[in-house]
Amino acid sequence: MKIEKFKVEEWFNEYESKAKYDLADTCIDSISLKELLNLAEIDDIGEILDKKLNYGDIQGSLRLKTAVSSLYLNQNPENITLTHGAIGANQLVFLSLVEPEDEVISILPAYQQHYSIPESIGAEVKRLFLKPENNWLPDIEELKSLITPKTKLISLINPNNPTGAVIEDSLMKDIISVSGGAYILADEVYRGIVREERFNTTSIADLYERGISTSSLSKGFSLAGLRVGWVCANKNIIDEINHQRQYNTISVSQIDDYFASIALENKDKIFERNLPKVKQGYKILSDWINTEPHISCVLPSGGTTAFLQYDMKVSSYELCKKLLSDTGVLFLPGETLELDGFLRLGYCNDADKLQTGLSIFSDWLKQVS
Numbered sequence: 500m501k502i503e504k505f506k507v508e509e510w511f512n513e514y515e516s517k518a519k520y521d522l523a524d525t526c527i528d529s530i531s532l533k534e535l536l537n538l539a540e541i542d543d544i545g546e547i548l549d550k551k552l553n554y555g556d557i558q559g560s561l562r563l564k565t566a567v568s569s570l571y572l573n574q575n576p577e578n579i580t581l582t583h584g585a586i587g588a589n590q591l592v593f594l595s596l597v598e599p600e601d602e603v604i605s606i607l608p609a610y611q612q613h614y615s616i617p618e619s620i621g622a623e624v625k626r627l628f629l630k631p632e633n634n635w636l637p638d639i640e641e642l643k644s645l646i647t648p649k650t651k652l653i654s655l656i657n658p659n660n661p662t663g664a665v666i667e668d669s670l671m672k673d674i675i676s677v678s679g680g681a682y683i684l685a686d687e688v689y690r691g692i693v694r695e696e697r698f699n700t701t702s703i704a705d706l707y708e709r710g711i712s713t714s715s716l717s718k719g720f721s722l723a724g725l726r727v728g729w730v731c732a733n734k735n736i737i738d739e740i741n742h743q744r745q746y747n748t749i750s751v752s753q754i755d756d757y758f759a760s761i762a763l764e765n766k767d768k769i770f771e772r773n774l775p776k777v778k779q780g781y782k783i784l785s786d787w788i789n790t791e792p793h794i795s796c797v798l799p800s801g802g803t804t805a806f807l808q809y810d811m812k813v814s815s816y817e818l819c820k821k822l823l824s825d826t827g828v829l830f831l832p833g834e835t836l837e838l839d840g841f842l843r844l845g846y847c848n849d850a851d852k853l854q855t856g857l858s859i860f861s862d863w864l865k866q867v868s
């Protein structure tokens with residue numbers, strides 16, 4: 500199966516290790532196992548040390564699926580299947596549900612899986628681009644105009660990466676009402692990471708019978724190294740996904756399953772640790788935007804990223820490469836997300852690095868513009 504190059508991941512492979520101030524990372528200050536066990540007040544992990552490392556429960560332990568289902572309103576362990584990260588979850592959804600004769604509507608800018616995988620399957624992918632003048636939210640009339648009887652699936656990210664826009668429940672219900680019965684895949688890897696409680700949303704799996712939620716521990720839980728993700732949807736959809744899943748997953752590592760269960764069982768403590776970091780990063784970002792004449796931004800409501808628009812006549816790839824080689828500051832070029840003239844900033848990782856990196860960037864902008 501031929502597939503486009505994954506531009507975001509290629510950028511990170513090439514440049515992340517060269518950065519002194521990595522302002523592109525989307526995780527919230529990752530957690531070590533020691534910190535996780537301290538937060539969870541666990542001092543004895545004998546049960547995992549004694550466990551024989553066979554495949555374990557093929558679809559993931561009941562303990563972990565129960566913990567995942569607690570993130571939803573009306574979902575049970577049978578509505579969950581565990582995957583290798585959200586990246587594995589999204590891939591499985593597309594491979595399970597989309598056929599070459601289908602149409603898919605993908606809402607961009609987005610993580611590239613959401614359009615390149617269905618394209619690689621041979622489906623017709625219609626790209627609906629969000630616009631800053633609409634606060635990066637989908638326009639319902641535009642969406643409606645793209646839907647046909649062949650629309651199999653609508654895919655979106657909520658909160659959005661890179662813009663941080665949040666589709667609140669009322670707008671999501673409008674999307675559902677014009678969907679014509681298509682599946683809606685909501686990549687909810689950033690759900691719960693919000694700067695104010697009013698931006699918290701209900702999962703698509705709890706709003707819509709054909710809604711499919713994918714998520715993981717990478718972002719809000721600061722545990723990307725565990726490589727645990729999941730799909731949550733109605734039982735029929737999960738059965739179809741499990742059929743496909745036999746071919747590329749078998750099971751999630753028992754070690755990851757164990758620590759992931761601990762993390763989810765202590766989700767409130769992890770969010771208590773993380774939300775102040777999100778708010779602190781947001782404050783640094785918004786104060787900086789107010790004083791930086793070359794950058795504009797629709798400030799994010801959720802997630803860990805912001806999409807910065809710059810006023811220079813240079814491509815985002817060129818700008819990011821030159822900035823990195825001159826200063827060591829790393830952003831993600833908007834072109835990797837199909838929108839030139841923008842840079843993606845991850846603002847929740849390390850507050851000191853963010854503050855220093857943004858001020859170095861401002862000095863650089865003064866010199867070059």
Ligand SMILES: Cc1ncc(COP(=O)(O)O)c(C=O)c1O
Nearest residue numbers: 584585586610656660688715717
């Ligand atoms: C929107 C989105 N979906 C999925 C992923 C993949 O996440 P994971 O580390 O859980 O595989 C990312 C990673 O950046 C992402 O931003």
